[in-house]
Amino acid sequence: MKSKNEISSGVTSFHMENFKRRTRYFIVFALLAAAFFIIIVLNINTGTVHISVPDVLRILSGKVRNETEYNIIWKIRLPRIFMAAILGGALSLSGFLLQTFFANPIAGPFILGISSGAKMVVALMMIVFLQYFQSFSSFTMIAAAFLGSMLSMGFILLVSRKLKNMATLLVAGTMIGYICSAVTDFVITFADDSDIVNLHGWSQGSFSGMNWSNVRVSVVVVGICFAIVFLMSKPIGAYQMGESYAQSAGVNIKVFRISLILLSSILAACVTAFAGPISFVGIAVPHLVKMGLKTSRPIVVIPGVFLGGAVFCMLCDLIARMAFSPLELNISTVTSIFGAPIVIIMMLRKQKGKQV
Amino acid sequence: MTDYYFRTKDLAVGYHKKVLIHDIQLDIERGEIVTLIGPNGSGKSTILKSITRQLQMIGGTVTIDGKDLKSLSHKALSQQMAVVLTERIKPELMTCQEIVATGRYPYTGRLGILCREDEDKVDEAMRAVHAQELGSRDFNAISDGQKQRILLARAICQEPDIIILDEPTSFLDIRHKLELLSILRSMAKEKKITVIMSLHEIDLAQKIADKIICVKGETIAHFGHPEEIFKEEIIRDLYEINNGYYDPVFGSIELPKPEGKADVFLITGGGTGIPVFRKLQKENVPFAAGILYKNDVDYRVARELAEEVITENPFNEISESSYQKALDVMKTCSRVINTGVPIGSCNRRLEHLLREAERMGKLEVM
Numbered sequence: 121m122k123s124k125n126e127i128s129s130g131v132t133s134f135h136m137e138n139f140k141r142r143t144r145y146f147i148v149f150a151l152l153a154a155a156f157f158i159i160i161v162l163n164i165n166t167g168t169v170h171i172s173v174p175d176v177l178r179i180l181s182g183k184v185r186n187e188t189e190y191n192i193i194w195k196i197r198l199p200r201i202f203m204a205a206i207l208g209g210a211l212s213l214s215g216f217l218l219q220t221f222f223a224n225p226i227a228g229p230f231i232l233g234i235s236s237g238a239k240m241v242v243a244l245m246m247i248v249f250l251q252y253f254q255s256f257s258s259f260t261m262i263a264a265a266f267l268g269s270m271l272s273m274g275f276i277l278l279v280s281r282k283l284k285n286m287a288t289l290l291v292a293g294t295m296i297g298y299i300c301s302a303v304t305d306f307v308i309t310f311a312d313d314s315d316i317v318n319l320h321g322w323s324q325g326s327f328s329g330m331n332w333s334n335v336r337v338s339v340v341v342v343g344i345c346f347a348i349v350f351l352m353s354k355p356i357g358a359y360q361m362g363e364s365y366a367q368s369a370g371v372n373i374k375v376f377r378i379s380l381i382l383l384s385s386i387l388a389a390c391v392t393a394f395a396g397p398i399s400f401v402g403i404a405v406p407h408l409v410k411m412g413l414k415t416s417r418p419i420v421v422i423p424g425v426f427l428g429g430a431v432f433c434m435l436c437d438l439i440a441r442m443a444f445s446p447l448e449l450n451i452s453t454v455t456s457i458f459g460a461p462i463v464i465i466m467m468l469r470k471q472k473g474k475q476v
Numbered sequence: 477m478t479d480y481y482f483r484t485k486d487l488a489v490g491y492h493k494k495v496l497i498h499d500i501q502l503d504i505e506r507g508e509i510v511t512l513i514g515p516n517g518s519g520k521s522t523i524l525k526s527i528t529r530q531l532q533m534i535g536g537t538v539t540i541d542g543k544d545l546k547s548l549s550h551k552a553l554s555q556q557m558a559v560v561l562t563e564r565i566k567p568e569l570m571t572c573q574e575i576v577a578t579g580r581y582p583y584t585g586r587l588g589i590l591c592r593e594d595e596d597k598v599d600e601a602m603r604a605v606h607a608q609e610l611g612s613r614d615f616n617a618i619s620d621g622q623k624q625r626i627l628l629a630r631a632i633c634q635e636p637d638i639i640i641l642d643e644p645t646s647f648l649d650i651r652h653k654l655e656l657l658s659i660l661r662s663m664a665k666e667k668k669i670t671v672i673m674s675l676h677e678i679d680l681a682q683k684i685a686d687k688i689i690c691v692k693g694e695t696i697a698h699f700g701h702p703e704e705i706f707k708e709e710i711i712r713d714l715y716e717i718n719n720g721y722y723d724p725v726f727g728s729i730e731l732p733k734p735e736g737k738a739d740v741f742l743i744t745g746g747g748t749g750i751p752v753f754r755k756l757q758k759e760n761v762p763f764a765a766g767i768l769y770k771n772d773v774d775y776r777v778a779r780e781l782a783e784e785v786i787t788e789n790p791f792n793e794i795s796e797s798s799y800q801k802a803l804d805v806m807k808t809c810s811r812v813i814n815t816g817v818p819i820g821s822c823n824r825r826l827e828h829l830l831r832e833a834e835r836m837g838k839l840e841v842m
Contacts, residue, residue, distance in 0.1 A: 131608040134573045135595040225568065354588030358581050362565045364530055369581035369634070370554030416569045419587055 145420050148412045152427045156205075159434045163201045164193060166438070168446050195331070201434060203330040203338065207391045208401060208433025209426035210342045212409075213349060214387035215402025216425045220356055220418075221380045224286045225466055228402030229269070229388035232289075233296030235397035237272030238265035238389045239323055240300040243307050246319060258337040258393070265389035272296050273385050325396040325452040327437045334394055341390045345383055346426060352379065353418035360416060398433070399452045400459025405429045407466055432458075481506040481670055482638060487536035489519070489526040495534050496522050499695050504687065506637070507668035509660065511681040514691035515715050520674040521562070523691065524642050527672070528559050540638065554582040558631035560624070560641040565615075572610045572618065572626045576601055579633030601633040605659055621652035628659065639663075641673035645680065653677070657684045678715075679727030682706050690714050721780040730780045733757060738764035738783040741802075741809040741838075743829055745817040749774040752815045752842065753781045764809065766802040767794055767826065794825035802829055812838040 132140075165171045171179075171189055179190050215228040229235045245264035249256045272293075279292045301323075308319050321328070349356075355376050358366040367373050391398060409428040410416050436454040443449060482504040490496035497519045504510050512520045525531040527538055529545065538545040540556060548556075558579065567575065579601070580594045590598075602608050605625040610618055615626065624644060631639050639660075645653045661684060663669045675681045681688060681702075688705040690698040692714050698705050706724040711717070721730040740756060740763040742749055749765060750773065756763050766786030768775040778785045786802045788794050806812055812833040819826050833839040 131611060133595070134577065134598040134602075134611065135592060137571070137573055137612050138590070138595065223566075351586065354581070354584065354586065357588060358578055360567050360570070361575070361578055362561075362563055364561050364563055365559070365565065365578070367530060367550075368528060368554060368557070368559040368561075369578060370550040371581075372550055410569055414569060415574070416567065417574065419589070 141415065145413055145415075145424075148409075148424065149427070152424070152431055155431045156427065156434075159431060159438065160201055160205075163204075163434055163438050164197055166442060167192070167197065199330040199332050199335050200327050200437070202335045203394060204327045204434045204437040205430035206335070206338050206342050207327070207395050207398075208405075208429040208431075208436075210338075210345070210387040210429070211391045211398055211401045211433070212405035212425045212429025213346065213422065214384045214391070216406040216421065217349065217356075217380050217384035217387070218402070219406060220359060221377070221384070222280070222286065222289070223360075223362070224290075225407060226286075226290060226403055226463060228400070229384065229391075230297070230397055230399045230402060232276050232293035233272045233298075233300060234269045234276070234293075234385065234388050235392050235399075236297040236300035236304070237270075237275075238268035238392035239397050240304045241265065241268030241271065242393060243304045243319055243323065247307060247311050258334060261393040262337070262341060262386075262390055265393035266386055268300075269385040269389045269392070272300065273381055277381070322396045324450040325398045325455075326440075326448070327395050327433075327451055328448060330394065338390055338394060342387065345387050345390075346422075348379075349383055350419075350422050352376075352383075353422055356380075356418040356422075360418075395451065397452065399456050400463060401429060401432060401436075401455050403466075404455075404459035404462040405432050407462060408432075480504060481508075481541055482672070483539045484527070485537050485539075487523075487526070487538060488534040489522050489531065490534050491522070491531070493534060495694075497691065497694055497696070498535070500536070501696070502689065502699060504670060504672070506670055507664050508686040509664045509671040509684055510673075510687045510689060511685035512672070512674040512689045512691055513676075513678055513681050513714070514697070518691045518693075520691050521642055523689075524640055524672070524674060528557065528640050529553065551582055554634065556637050558634040558636035558639050560627050560631050560639065560644050562642045562646065565627075567615055570615050571612050572607065572615055572622075572629075573598055573602070573612060575615050575626055576629045576633050579630040582634065597633055597635070601629040604632050604663070605629040606655070620647040621649065621655075624648060624652070624656060625659075628656065632663070636669065638670040638672065641671070643674050643676060645675060645677060653680065660684070678706075678711065678722075682724075682727040723776060723780065725776065730777065731757065733781045733783070734760045734762045736762040736783070738762050738805065738809055740764070740811045740813060741766070741806045741833075742782075742813050742815055743817055743826060743833070744768065744774050744778070744815040745772050745823065745826075747773045748815040748817055748842075750777050752813065753777055757781050764805050766805070767798050767823070767829070769823075788823075791822060793822050799825050799829065803832060806833060806838075807836070810838065811840060812836070813840045813842060815842050 161173060164176050165173055169192055171193065176193060179193055211229065218227040218229060218232065219225050242261060242264045246256055275296055276293055280289050283289050304323055308323065355371045358369045358371050359376065363373055405428045406425050409424045410421055413420055413424055436451060440449040440451050440454045480503040484500050484502045487500035488495045488498040500523065512523065514520055522531065526533050576598045577590060580590060580597065584590060584594060602611060605628050607622065607625045607629060610622055610626065644656055648656065657680060660671050664671050685702055688700065688702050689696055690705060697714060698710060706727065708722055708724050711722045719732050734757055740761055742752060742763055742765040744765050745768055762783045764784040765778040765782045768778060768785060768787050769790045770787050771790040775787065784805060786798055786805065788798045814830060817826060
């Protein structure tokens, strides 16, 4: 009996394994949180006007010394930072949901043409609305974006019924993206209303020009979606084993699949409505976070992906603002530079895995 | 009146409302192992998918423990039924323990957080399939045999009353097949878990199953105990074997025998002949064998592979007529081989036969 115990001493119980893993989760989350705060501080005090940290604190605590600096921080930088964080998180979460849905780590709202679909409908609606109503509220914008993303999503789902091969599905998604972008560009070229000129910047993806009302709306929309997704982490975990196993574990597959599609589309739509299409975040961030956490368990990955997306987008926005200051880059320019190589590495790894 | 645990009545299954197999009537008791056999594409998986509710049933009813399958909630069903599927999964970054832990799904709370008891159940299931050492390894990095055991552990972890497995032994080598089946056997007998599975290996099906379902054509061809099912005609008919032989006693199959007039005579018995039969069959040399008792293992194989077999009734001394028959056949052959037959008091006459062969100058000794 004793010898048997000795043999099994190399075997760790599931309880011990989980304990070890929790330590890892804690470290990763602590690092992400630290990065989150450091980047917020960097984002607030850097820009064409540099404001030192003590000054920032003084301005934020209400002891106003300088009207311009107050406006820069309160009206320009802070809303922009918050939006980058919220939308970055939303975008990554949307990517994670799509990857779960299609069981493919390279799926994402941008690559599947969902962001571009949203962009197209927003652009069309904007032109129509500005002509007849002179205004365009945040919620209308999100609704338009949602309509557009569902349009692309519907198309992708139709294609995915015919094509079981994921690579061709991604190609189809990219093509949908191109078509939608072409339509958007066409519309923008022939519309010469002064507001439409702004559309051009937005259609390339940017966090500039955000205000507090944008922040409020997106906090509500993204917050609700995040809460629902988090509560769905149990069925998401079961679904990672494949549809049949999830079903046998007691997941109502139909309801679950529809929820995944709606949630990922709303999240992607919200991002596109405010900041335009942003590339690669939805693929790169979930991948990096899963690597860091060394797990794909939704209950840790979902908050991790959200936080990671926030950090990633704030950092990319900082670079977009500062790299060639005072010139500002499109946010997608920066996210592509960091995100695309990660996707290539992932594909190479996947190929390698297949050969073994 | 037996209290059946799992019953189907007039069950009809198929895809897209098109009936593939109908009139399926099964009565299965608790703790029985039931195996579906039948040719590829006969609809074994379709039946299994229908009784696990992955496919919609087209007609009829299925009752589990007296309750209608259709009326069971997702959760209630998942606490009662676990599955092991043919679908190969490729989860990302999941350890074997995590895979097994997904079996706890029907028992955990809203967020699926595992309590200490759940964790212990995972360890217990891993032990049941002898896979403790795989615990913290990445699921994608282990072998097919190990994967299958982990998926079985997952099913066990779900604490079901019935486990449904779709071809659990495909891709497994012989050792892992035996291991998997013996785990199932002990589960069924000790924990009274009912097992329904499809198998390709009819020899294994015969050895493990309490009941056999033969699926062929539009209905269930046969349903019953293995001893009723494993008869040469039934199996031959089920799989449409027309170029080989099936032995219902050993569950083994043989390739067709070499055609033509016997050229080699084998003096054989006691199991010494079988390897020689096989060798000659592969070289496509027709042969005759004798003098074999009808209860000799060599006889069972010789019957299928030899052109002619000279036999004697069990435990009798070799009769003059059998001896003469053997001698006559031997004379027409160009070679005689003694495969090393053991000679005792009953079959002493074989010594005469051997001497005759030697005299003819045809005898070769293995």
